[in-house]
Amino acid sequence: MxxxxxxxxxxxxxxxxxxxxxxxxxxxxxxxxxxxxxxxxxxxxxxxxxxxxxxxxxxxxxxxxxxxxxxxxxxxxxxxxxxxxxxxxxxxxxxxxxxxxxxxxxxxxxxxxxxxxxxxxxxxxxxxxxxxxxxxxxxxxxxxxxxxxxxxxxxxVGAGLPVISTLKDLIDTGDKVQKIEGVFSGTMSFLFNNFAPVDGKGGKWSAEVAKAKEAGYTEPDPRDDLNGVDVARKLVILARICGLEIESTDSFPVQSLIPVELESVKSGDKFMEKLPQYDSSMEEVKNEAVKEGKVVRFVGSIDVGKKALKVGLEKFDKGHPIAGLKGSDNIISFYTERYGANPLIVQGAG
Known part of the structure; x- marks a missing residue:
């Protein structure tokens, strides 16, 4: 030829x-x-x-x-x-x-x-x-x-960020990954950076969801973002690259932020119409974190040694890198033998 x-x-x-x-x-x-x-x-x-x-x-x-x-x-x-x-x-x-x-x-x-x-x-x-x-x-x-x-x-995973390539490079060069933790969703990042900012301000939950939807950060039906499945899929991909045989996103805890009463609502518009009725529960979550001097974020984590994955709300000190995200940024921290307690961090637009 x-x-x-x-x-x-x-x-x-x-x-x-x-x-x-x-x-x-x-x-x-x-x-x-x-x-x-x-x-x-x-x-x-x-x-x-x-x-x-x-x-x-x-x-x-x-x-x-x-x-x-x-x-x-x-x-x-x-x-x-x-x-x-x-x-x-x-x-x-x-x-x-x-x-x-x-x-x-x-x-x-x-x-x-x-x-x-x-x-x-x-x-x-x-x-x-x-x-x-x-x-x-x-x-x-x-x-x-x-x-x-x-x-x-x-x-x-991570849109345009070098998340998978970084993980593969760590593994291919002999490092041992112990834990991966981060904000894997630009949608969730945008929501919580506005709902529960470090300065303690922030709007009502339903108003921030509406703002995110209007800005194009959510799916047409925001429930497709709020159910946590998108983050769970990304964790499964990274966990499998680490050698864990995770069967599916049903194999570990995934917290949904959709009120149970609104899971079966017929349309995204109807969901948005009814969501303000449930602002109080998310306000309680935010206030609990504030009382501890922390902020709440929606994160995913993989404990490689324990073969444990989870997706959901976590509280972070205000000085933590995850707490200080801006806009719709993602942040993924790799804790490994090589990097120890000071993780390798990939951060950028989600």
């Missing part, structure tokens, strides 16, 4: 909504520096756009307008998988969805030498068997001669 062909990289993007659009815009910005990168497929849940020939890739500049004009229907999972059989080597699927069915295809892609890049948590925090199949199927530098796809899911 000619050297030029070996250097070509062919990309298929599944999920071209909010996250996918930003990803493609970033890719368009760097494309002039990397003329060997070719966009062959853009797929949404409603329609798709595919290059008719891999020698004539899609345009990074006009893909969105071209997709809007496309009359090709959405692709099912079999069609997505079959697409790669007709594509040259060095294929990459960028999965920007949160779709479990797409995540189920990762082992098939990887065994077929298709690399996977994704923020989708489902393949790494769902049932343990899928996680093991994905890990077995991915290329590992420890196995010379192995022909598999590469796997990158850095943004499945």
């Amino acid at each position: 000619p050297r030029e062909e070996l250097n070509q990289i062919y990309i298929a993007v599944v999920g071209a909504g909010g996250v996918g659009r930003h990803f493609l815009n970033q890719l368009a910005a760097i494309a002039p520096k990397y003329p060997n990168i070719h966009l062959l497929l853009v797929a949404r849940s409603t329609k798709s756009l595919a290059a008719p020939d891999h020698t004539k890739p899609l345009s990074f500049q006009t893909w969105e307008a071209d997709l809007e004009k496309s009359t090709a229907p959405a692709l099912d999972n079999d069609q997505i998988a079959n697409f790669f059989y007709k594509t040259p080597r060095h294929c990459v699927i960028v999965d920007n969805t949160s779709n479990q069915d797409v995540a189920d295809l990762y082992p098939q892609f990887l065994y077929s030498e298709v690399s996977v890049v994704t923020p989708n948590k489902k393949g790494f925090s769902g049932y343990l068997g899928l996680w093991k199949r994905i890990e077995d199927a991915a290329f590992h530098h420890l196995y010379p001669g192995q022909v598999r796809g590469l796997l990158y899911h850095e943004s499945s």
Whole structure:
């Protein structure tokens, strides 16, 4: 095969909504520096756009307008998988969805030498068997001669922060992780930094949830953030990288901040309408922390030695790094043999 062909990289993007659009815009910005990168497929849940020939890739500049004009229907999972059989080597699927069915295809892609890049948590925090199949199927530098796809899911924890890569570097260089603790949700960070700030002020809980929703920090139905499951998924991913065989997010305590009476309310709007009736319980939690000279935060933690994970409210001294977060920042602390009681901290926008 000619050297030029070996250097070509062919990309298929599944999920071209909010996250996918930003990803493609970033890719368009760097494309002039990397003329060997070719966009062959853009797929949404409603329609798709595919290059008719891999020698004539899609345009990074006009893909969105071209997709809007496309009359090709959405692709099912079999069609997505079959697409790669007709594509040259060095294929990459960028999965920007949160779709479990797409995540189920990762082992098939990887065994077929298709690399996977994704923020989708489902393949790494769902049932343990899928996680093991994905890990077995991915290329590992420890196995010379192995022909598999590469796997990158850095943004499945911590958004753009180097959380997974930091953890893997610690482990790969012989350090032993003892504990991981932090604020893993930009939504929860924003809420509690405004509801229970260090200076002791702050608004009513329901008002802060409404503010976060209006600013776009929550899901359309805030219960999808307040139930704690998103944080739990991130803990499962990190715990499994540490070698713990956590079956699922149901395997450890996850505190939900949704009042029991509002769990079954039909819509997010109805939930927001009724939430002020339950402000008193969260106000009590905040006041208890204030009496102790502390602030309350929503955190996740992994005790590796005890194989114990938990998600929920914790009180912190006002001088603690977790207490002093601003805006929607995340903070993840790695307590290891190498770093001892002075943890390695990754902090930044969530």
